[in-house]
Amino acid sequence: MSNAITADGLRKRYGETQAVDGVSLEVQRGEFYGILGPNGAGKTTTMELLEGLREPDEGTAHLLGTPSWPRDPALLRRIGVQLQASAFFERLTAREQIRTFAALYGIEESHADGMLETVGLAEKADTREDKLSGGQAQRLSIACALVHDPELVFLDEPTTGLDPQARRNLWDLLRTINSSGRTVVLTTHYMDEAETLCDRVAVMDHGKVLRVGPPRSLVQELEVDTLEDVFLQLTGREYRE
Numbered sequence: 108m109s110n111a112i113t114a115d116g117l118r119k120r121y122g123e124t125q126a127v128d129g130v131s132l133e134v135q136r137g138e139f140y141g142i143l144g145p146n147g148a149g150k151t152t153t154m155e156l157l158e159g160l161r162e163p164d165e166g167t168a169h170l171l172g173t174p175s176w177p178r179d180p181a182l183l184r185r186i187g188v189q190l191q192a193s194a195f196f197e198r199l200t201a202r203e204q205i206r207t208f209a210a211l212y213g214i215e216e217s218h219a220d221g222m223l224e225t226v227g228l229a230e231k232a233d234t235r236e237d238k239l240s241g242g243q244a245q246r247l248s249i250a251c252a253l254v255h256d257p258e259l260v261f262l263d264e265p266t267t268g269l270d271p272q273a274r275r276n277l278w279d280l281l282r283t284i285n286s287s288g289r290t291v292v293l294t295t296h297y298m299d300e301a302e303t304l305c306d307r308v309a310v311m312d313h314g315k316v317l318r319v320g321p322p323r324s325l326v327q328e329l330e331v332d333t334l335e336d337v338f339l340q341l342t343g344r345e346y347r348e
């Protein structure tokens with residue numbers, strides 16, 4: 108069976124900025140994969156190239172054995188992309204939001220309502236999206252990305268800005284998603300998050316992948332104490348500048 112993701116030589120330039128500079132990587136099916144890097148390292152652009160949201164200048168990405176560019180509607184149904192909370196439809200309740208996403212995929216309302224329950228938002232179903240807390244809005248955006256039961260899920264900094272309890276709740280949810288057989292790819296600024304959740308991480312800087320491996324193996328290979336040290340040693344930078 109093909110990989111969940113195979114990327115080969117991806118490059119993307121914005122004016123003078125080489126945002127992604129020859130990224131090749133492989134993600135196995137069922138894997139929980141993290142992309143780490145300092146601000147501006149090229150994580151988000153890499154995700155967008157993988158997802159087929161942007162056209163690479165060079166290189167190719169295959170998702171589930173299919174090229175992600177040019178976009179293929181049949182492939183899009185099989186992947187889930189978490190959009191920022193600001194991408195919600197205005198003034199709809201949580202239930203209306205997720206039912207709207209579900210309708211785009213021809214998914215039944217009852218399934219959409221069930222997904223709200225899965226992310227722990229059943230009690231907030233009648234709350235308008237702008238009245239949800241930060242953590243609740245993040246969970247709603249993840250529920251919307253999952254409503255069509257994608258095999259491969261992309262999450263860009265899903266827990267940024269959440270309080271510690273909300274982060275832990277979201278970690279539980281992400282583990283559940285992954286243990287149900289889905290492949291999960293996320294970017295994060297939090298080393299503890301990467302250590303806790305990810306089977307493997309790719310450390311990026313200046314548009315390149317510097318090193319890939321299970322967090323614990325990277326710590327051993329580089330003979331340091333923590334993933335944070337790995338990050339510092341590879342990039343020469345603190346992960347939050």
Ligand SMILES: Nc1ncnc2c1ncn2[C@@H]1O[C@H](COP(=O)(O)OP(=O)(O)OP(=O)(O)O)[C@@H](O)[C@H]1O
Nearest residue numbers: 121124125126144145146147148149150151152153
């Ligand atoms: N649409 C765009 N137009 C111009 N430059 C861009 C665009 N998107 C990203 N860049 C630039 O490309 C580089 C990589 O950005 P990217 O957002 O991919 O990094 P990142 O690792 O996700 O950063 P962060 O952790 O801050 O989100 C940065 O220098 C950024 O300013």
